[in-house]
Amino acid sequence: MGDVLVFAEHTHGHFPKTTLIAIQAGREMAAKRGGVCCAVVLGASCDGPAAEIARYGVNKVFALEDPRLEHHLADASAQALAGLIKGTGAETLLATATAMGKDLMPRVAARLNAPMASDIVAINDDGTVIRPMYAGNVLATVELDGPVRIVTVRGTAFDAATAGNEAAAIEKVKPELDPASLKMEFVNFNEIKSDRPQLTEARIVVSGGRGLKSGENFKTVLEPLVDELGAAMGASRAAVDAGFVPNDLQVGQTGKVVAPQLYVAVGISGAIQHLAGMKDSKTIVAINKDEEAPIFSVADFGLVADLFKAVPEMTEEVRKLKH
Amino acid sequence: MKILVPVKRVPDPATTIRVAPDGAGIATDNVKWVINPFDEIAIEEALRIKEKQGQGEVVLIAVGQQSWQEQLRTGLAMGADRAILVRSDAPLDPLAIARVIAKVAENEKPELIIIGKQAIDDDSNQVGQMIAEMLGWPQATFASKIELNGDRCSVVREVDGGLATVAFPLPAVVTTDLRLNEPRYASLPGIMKARKKPLNEIAVDSLGVDLTPKLKIKVLKTPEKRQAGRKLGSVQELVAALHNEAKVI
Incomplete structure (x- = not known):
C-alpha cells in the first residue's frame, strides 16, 4: 500500500538534478503514504543509468528495456509505464514537471x-x-481520488536526493x-549546446527582458555579467516573444x-507571469530604469x-571582487 | 482537412487574481474573460493550415457554461467555421474534459486536434495529452512548427535543452507553444460574419461519458507575499550588499 514509483528521466544516461528532486519527493510521498519508493528507468538498454539511480535511496529500480524506448516518445513510454504500474500495484507515479514529465504523465x-x-x-x-x-x-489543496494517482512536482519545491553507499536491487x-x-x-x-549551467540547476541566474532591446545586446551587454558570475542565463517572455x-x-x-x-532581473518589468517563475529565489536583484516597475516589489535589492x-x-565590480 | 480546436474561457492574463473569501474559488467580479492565449495560438494555426490548403474546416469546441459562447464567437470572428459548446455548469476535472472532447472527436472525426499546451488559469498542462491517449492517437506537445505532408505530420517541439522533432501519421493531437505563431485579431467583417456562423449546444450528460471528478480542489489560499527590499544608490553599493550582506557572490 502507498508505494511510489518515480519516473527517473535521463539524457544520454545522465540524470539531471530534476530527476534527483523527483526521487526525494517520491521518498517523502512514500513515507507519508506508508509505502516504499522505487525508481523506473526507460531505454533501449539501461544498465548504466539503472545502476546509478540505485544509489539514491530507493528500494528498487525497475529497468524497462526495449528498442522502441531508445528515444522518448509519449505513446510508447506511456504504455510501458502504465503496464509497470499495473504490474507492481504502485499507488503513485511521480515525475518532475520537466518538458518530458509534462509530455508523458497526463498520457x-x-x-x-x-x-x-x-x-x-x-x-x-x-x-x-x-x-x-x-x-x-x-x-x-487538491485531493486525488482513486487507487492510482499521478503527480508531477515543481523542481524548486523539493531538495535533490543524494547518493549513498548502498545500491538498490535492479529488476529488468x-x-x-x-x-x-x-x-x-x-x-x-x-x-542547444552551452557551457553555462542549466537554468534549473544554477546557483545564480541572470535574466534579461525587453529592456535589452535586441538579441545582440543579450550577447554584448548581458552575457559578460552572466559569465563573470558563473551564472545561467534566462529571459522574460517578452524577450522570447520579441525573438531576442x-x-x-x-x-x-x-x-x-x-x-x-541569486536572481538578477535586468530590464524586466516584472509581469505576474514572470514573477511566477522566479519569486521563490533566495535573493532577488532588479535593475530597471523605471522606478515604478513591479519587479521592484519582489526585489531584495533594487537599482x-x-x-x-x-x-x-x-x-567590472564583480571582476574586481574576484581579484 | 477538418481541424478541431478546443477553447477555454480564462481570466485575462493581466487580471489580478484574488481568492474568494470562502476559499472555494476566485473572486470573479471585475474579471475580464478571454480565450486562453495558448488556445488562441491553436485557432490561428488551424486557420493558417486551412488557408494554405485552400480548403477544410476549423471547428471550435468548448466544455463549459452558457457564458463560454462569448469566447467561441470570438474564435468564429477570427475565422473558424463553426463551434460546439458542450454545456456543463459544474466544473470538470482534466480527465473528464478530455473524455468529453475525445467523445465529440469520435463523432466529428477531425484529422487534427490543435489545443493550447496549458490553460493559464489552472496551469495543469494535461488535456491535450489525455485526449491523444484516449483516442489512441500520436501527440506532439509544445509545438513551435507544424508541417503537413499528405496524411503525415512532422512537428518541432520546444523541450528542455533544445528542439525535438517527431513525425507521425494523422489523425493526431498537437499542443501549442508560444512561438508557433502570432494570433490575428478578429476583423470587423469577421465579427459580423461570426454572428451567423453555427454554434451548436450539446448537453454534457447526453454524451454518456464518466464525469465523476477524481481531482478535487479542497481549498484555495493566497500565497504569502514576498516583501520588497530596498533600493540602492549605485552599482558599487549593490555589489557590496550582495557580497557582504546577502553573501551570494
Missing part, C-alpha cells in the same frame, strides 16, 4: 483512468497535495507494448520555474538605472 493518467496533479509544491500528511494555480497567485522488466498502436517516430533532437533569445531560456508561468540563490550603463559597471 499515463489517461491510460490508467487516474487523476493527475501537476507541478505540486507540497505533500500533506493526509494525502492531499498543494499546487499553484493562476501563475502562482493561488495555492490549491520487459515492457508491455502494443506495436500496432505505436505511431510516433523520433526524427531528431537539436540540442530562444524559448528554452524563458523563466515564468509558461516557461521554467527557478529558485536560485533604478540605465541597464546599458549599470550592467557593464556591475560586471
Whole structure:
C-alpha cells in the first residue's frame, strides 16, 4: 500500500538534478503514504543509468528495456509505464514537471483512468497535495481520488536526493507494448549546446527582458555579467516573444520555474507571469530604469538605472571582487 | 482537412487574481474573460493550415457554461467555421474534459486536434495529452512548427535543452507553444460574419461519458507575499550588499 514509483528521466544516461528532486519527493510521498519508493528507468538498454539511480535511496529500480524506448516518445513510454504500474500495484507515479514529465504523465493518467496533479509544491500528511494555480497567485489543496494517482512536482519545491553507499536491487522488466498502436517516430533532437549551467540547476541566474532591446545586446551587454558570475542565463517572455533569445531560456508561468540563490532581473518589468517563475529565489536583484516597475516589489535589492550603463559597471565590480 | 480546436474561457492574463473569501474559488467580479492565449495560438494555426490548403474546416469546441459562447464567437470572428459548446455548469476535472472532447472527436472525426499546451488559469498542462491517449492517437506537445505532408505530420517541439522533432501519421493531437505563431485579431467583417456562423449546444450528460471528478480542489489560499527590499544608490553599493550582506557572490 502507498508505494511510489518515480519516473527517473535521463539524457544520454545522465540524470539531471530534476530527476534527483523527483526521487526525494517520491521518498517523502512514500513515507507519508506508508509505502516504499522505487525508481523506473526507460531505454533501449539501461544498465548504466539503472545502476546509478540505485544509489539514491530507493528500494528498487525497475529497468524497462526495449528498442522502441531508445528515444522518448509519449505513446510508447506511456504504455510501458502504465503496464509497470499495473504490474507492481504502485499507488503513485511521480515525475518532475520537466518538458518530458509534462509530455508523458497526463498520457499515463489517461491510460490508467487516474487523476493527475501537476507541478505540486507540497505533500500533506493526509494525502492531499498543494499546487499553484493562476501563475502562482493561488495555492490549491487538491485531493486525488482513486487507487492510482499521478503527480508531477515543481523542481524548486523539493531538495535533490543524494547518493549513498548502498545500491538498490535492479529488476529488468520487459515492457508491455502494443506495436500496432505505436505511431510516433523520433526524427531528431537539436540540442542547444552551452557551457553555462542549466537554468534549473544554477546557483545564480541572470535574466534579461525587453529592456535589452535586441538579441545582440543579450550577447554584448548581458552575457559578460552572466559569465563573470558563473551564472545561467534566462529571459522574460517578452524577450522570447520579441525573438531576442530562444524559448528554452524563458523563466515564468509558461516557461521554467527557478529558485536560485541569486536572481538578477535586468530590464524586466516584472509581469505576474514572470514573477511566477522566479519569486521563490533566495535573493532577488532588479535593475530597471523605471522606478515604478513591479519587479521592484519582489526585489531584495533594487537599482533604478540605465541597464546599458549599470550592467557593464556591475560586471567590472564583480571582476574586481574576484581579484 | 477538418481541424478541431478546443477553447477555454480564462481570466485575462493581466487580471489580478484574488481568492474568494470562502476559499472555494476566485473572486470573479471585475474579471475580464478571454480565450486562453495558448488556445488562441491553436485557432490561428488551424486557420493558417486551412488557408494554405485552400480548403477544410476549423471547428471550435468548448466544455463549459452558457457564458463560454462569448469566447467561441470570438474564435468564429477570427475565422473558424463553426463551434460546439458542450454545456456543463459544474466544473470538470482534466480527465473528464478530455473524455468529453475525445467523445465529440469520435463523432466529428477531425484529422487534427490543435489545443493550447496549458490553460493559464489552472496551469495543469494535461488535456491535450489525455485526449491523444484516449483516442489512441500520436501527440506532439509544445509545438513551435507544424508541417503537413499528405496524411503525415512532422512537428518541432520546444523541450528542455533544445528542439525535438517527431513525425507521425494523422489523425493526431498537437499542443501549442508560444512561438508557433502570432494570433490575428478578429476583423470587423469577421465579427459580423461570426454572428451567423453555427454554434451548436450539446448537453454534457447526453454524451454518456464518466464525469465523476477524481481531482478535487479542497481549498484555495493566497500565497504569502514576498516583501520588497530596498533600493540602492549605485552599482558599487549593490555589489557590496550582495557580497557582504546577502553573501551570494
